[in-house]
Amino acid sequence: MPSFPKPKIPDSIVPPPLRKPGKPGLGGTPKGQAPSDLKTAPPGRQSHGDKLLERGKEAPIDALGWVDQRMAASGFLTGMLYRKVPKGTNWFYTLGSATLFAFVVQAVTGVFLAMYYTPSATQAYASISHINNDVPLGQFVHGMHKWGSSLMVILIFLHMGRTFFFGAYKYPRELNWVIGVVLLILTMTMAFTGYLLPFDQRSFWASIVGININGTGPVVGPYLSDFLRAGPELGATTLSRFYAIHMLLVPGAIIALIGAHMYLVVKLGTTAPPWMKAERPKGASPLAQLDAGANGNGNGDGRVNGHRVDGSPVSGEGSNGAAS
Numbered sequence: 001m002p003s004f005p006k007p008k009i010p011d012s013i014v015p016p017p018l019r020k021p022g023k024p025g026l027g028g029t030p031k032g033q034a035p036s037d038l039k040t041a042p043p044g045r046q047s048h049g050d051k052l053l054e055r056g057k058e059a060p061i062d063a064l065g066w067v068d069q070r071m072a073a074s075g076f077l078t079g080m081l082y083r084k085v086p087k088g089t090n091w092f093y094t095l096g097s098a099t100l101f102a103f104v105v106q107a108v109t110g111v112f113l114a115m116y117y118t119p120s121a122t123q124a125y126a127s128i129s130h131i132n133n134d135v136p137l138g139q140f141v142h143g144m145h146k147w148g149s150s151l152m153v154i155l156i157f158l159h160m161g162r163t164f165f166f167g168a169y170k171y172p173r174e175l176n177w178v179i180g181v182v183l184l185i186l187t188m189t190m191a192f193t194g195y196l197l198p199f200d201q202r203s204f205w206a207s208i209v210g211i212n213i214n215g216t217g218p219v220v221g222p223y224l225s226d227f228l229r230a231g232p233e234l235g236a237t238t239l240s241r242f243y244a245i246h247m248l249l250v251p252g253a254i255i256a257l258i259g260a261h262m263y264l265v266v267k268l269g270t271t272a273p274p275w276m277k278a279e280r281p282k283g284a285s286p287l288a289q290l291d292a293g294a295n296g297n298g299n300g301d302g303r304v305n306g307h308r309v310d311g312s313p314v315s316g317e318g319s320n321g322a323a324s
Helices: 036-040 048-071 074-081 091-114 124-133 138-165 174-195 201-215 221-229 236-268 287-295
Strands: none
Touching: 074 236, 091 138, 091 236, 124 138, 138 174, 174 201, 174 236, 201 221, 221 236
């Protein structure tokens, strides 16, 4: 049976959604213009080196995200770095951060010095001379550690003075003040124990004077002096004990207390300077009206149960606030 071609349905009677789109350039349909970026810079396939470079750039971000998913540290860091500070904050508030930076410098330089130092009564002075004369940048690192200890003592005293005069030791920051006092004592202890480590004539006799001064304290003074001396006289055992206290005991306690100190600072915030006065919000309502509004008895015009805030009755109204 012969087949006949199907008649073409005119486009005029076909609904627009069902019409077949025409080819570009035919039937009055203009050809689309190619994007300008394709004309100037046609896309090319990324090489293997480019892919590795992109992965290398994203690796630190992926590593931080992996750690944050397991430690949830972003919330703590956000609260610490983006916390609100009181009005009037000035450069006096940076003394605590400066003291922390000084401690970090002491810790880093102390680690490098410990690599070459020998805590021996016969070799301590020679090892210090070797650091200053033979080790590259040894004298520079030793100088940073030596003068950095004095700088840390000065900074922590200034920080404690700022805290006292600004009244930052009051409620609810009493515990933070106690931690700061302990940190001050530990800083002085670290400076005192580190002074003997060169074991030269000056440090030897200065340490004897310091230990004898500790021995004059009441009750615990003689016991503390015997503990520091580690024997009847200052000698090799004293040097080993001072080195252990200076390198292990005191730095560990300082790190733990600094963590607690910073946690309380973030949690409780800082205090405003004493010359800054609290400002009352504008348009504040009287206390009695606020209480009445909380109890549902106020009418918003300064009256409470038909009486003014000062207790006088409103003329023309009864005790319940209604017209008499």
